[in-house]
Amino acid sequence: MTTAIPAEGRVELRIEWDGQAVQRAEVRSRRPQPAALLAGRTPEHARAIIPRVYSLCGDAQSVAAEALETVLHGDAPDKARVADWAERIRLENIREHLWRLGLDWPRVVGEPQQPDPVRELLAERTRFAGDREAAASWAGKTFAGLFGSANLSWLEEPHHDSLTQWLEAAPTPLAALLARLQPRLTGLGPSGLPFFQAGDLHPMVQAALPRLRSDPDFHWRPDHQGQVFEMGPLARQVAHPLIAALLARQGVPDSWLRVLARVLELGGALHSLNRGVEPVLGLAWQHGGNESVVALEMVRGVLMHWQEATPDRIRDYRIVAPTEWNFHPLGPAREGLLQLRATDEARLREMVTLQVMALDPCVQYELEILHA
Numbered sequence: 001m002t003t004a005i006p007a008e009g010r011v012e013l014r015i016e017w018d019g020q021a022v023q024r025a026e027v028r029s030r031r032p033q034p035a036a037l038l039a040g041r042t043p044e045h046a047r048a049i050i051p052r053v054y055s056l057c058g059d060a061q062s063v064a065a066e067a068l069e070t071v072l073h074g075d076a077p078d079k080a081r082v083a084d085w086a087e088r089i090r091l092e093n094i095r096e097h098l099w100r101l102g103l104d105w106p107r108v109v110g111e112p113q114q115p116d117p118v119r120e121l122l123a124e125r126t127r128f129a130g131d132r133e134a135a136a137s138w139a140g141k142t143f144a145g146l147f148g149s150a151n152l153s154w155l156e157e158p159h160h161d162s163l164t165q166w167l168e169a170a171p172t173p174l175a176a177l178l179a180r181l182q183p184r185l186t187g188l189g190p191s192g193l194p195f196f197q198a199g200d201l202h203p204m205v206q207a208a209l210p211r212l213r214s215d216p217d218f219h220w221r222p223d224h225q226g227q228v229f230e231m232g233p234l235a236r237q238v239a240h241p242l243i244a245a246l247l248a249r250q251g252v253p254d255s256w257l258r259v260l261a262r263v264l265e266l267g268g269a270l271h272s273l274n275r276g277v278e279p280v281l282g283l284a285w286q287h288g289g290n291e292s293v294v295a296l297e298m299v300r301g302v303l304m305h306w307q308e309a310t311p312d313r314i315r316d317y318r319i320v321a322p323t324e325w326n327f328h329p330l331g332p333a334r335e336g337l338l339q340l341r342a343t344d345e346a347r348l349r350e351m352v353t354l355q356v357m358a359l360d361p362c363v364q365y366e367l368e369i370l371h372a
Contacts (some may be wrong), residue, residue, distance in 0.1 A: 010366055018020065035316050043069050146267070157241055189336030304319065333356070
């Protein structure tokens with residue numbers, strides 16, 4: 001008998017709009033949890049089921065399930081295995097960035113889609129994970145196609161002028177896309193929430209173990225010491241000279257900075273892959289009694305898996321994905337929605353779409369507009 005695989009859930013947005021501005025906003029993330037599929041099965045079974053339930057970032061989900069199985073037995077993952085996980089996550093992150101920048105965003109703004117880099121990576125990702133020379137060659141070619149040979153100092157330095165010059169002069173589809181996006185995204189979706197930082201990972205995992213045990217709704221409304229974070233490329237790139245300079249200038253992040261951070265991260269990942277630089281995986285875990293929790297940094301932020309199990313039977317299994325932070329009821333998505341101003345409902349819906357895409361949930365969203 002084939003096990004039914006549920007849909008991956010949705011983000012629900014409800015806003016009250018008075019014809020001029022959003023007066024109230026509610027955000028709720030609803031994704032299926034795997035406990036019903038895994039309860040009573042062996043911990044090893046999770047490795048097969050989890051990527052089928054959460055297929056969008058299947059490698060990250062697989063790595064988390066594998067790491068959790070290792071930690072459940074009281075073992076620390078060995079260096080070779082962590083290195084393999086890190087490479088899988090790096091390639092998946094590159095793929096997700098290429099997909100958003102080559103397919104999704106061009107479709108929204110009417111630019112030609114650029115599917116070739118994604119197709120090549122999907123076809124060759126297994127070979128690339130073991131063949132560094134082939135991966136390096138592909139990364140170099142892809143970087144050149146995206147960024148061209150115009151002034152690229154903005155990739156490493158805080159020069160907004162050089163970014164502007166590149167947007168105006170670089171004959172690449174990526175530059176054309178970003179030139180179209182910048183005026184539409186600037187000032188959209190501001191949020192004053194703190195960014196999740198690498199140093200928060202281990203303390204958060206330690207605190208999450210008892211929370212997941214005692215709070216059955218923690219995975220819907222996660223926090224760390226009462227604080228909700230923004231996660232994802234912008235949080236990871238916040239110290240980049242260009243991002244830091246732009247943040248200092250405008251005070252709060254917006255949708256343009258979120259997309260720009262994705263571009264910077266993609267460029268850096270391709271460059272490091274081309275140069276043969278080993279990837280580093282943000283990974284933390286905690287084990288206590290019959291419970292274990294693992295957290296790792298992936299494309300959208302921190303992915304956390306928790307399970308309660310004996311050595312041969314799973315009792316409970318829960319996942320906290322980055323979407324549950326960025327689309328938390330008190331998270332950055334809600335903060336941005338509350339700042340929306342529009343006198344036309346079609347324009348309002350368009351602005352919501354752009355803001356949601358910049359935060360990049362791992363599921364579809366539904367929008368309900370109530371007329372205040």
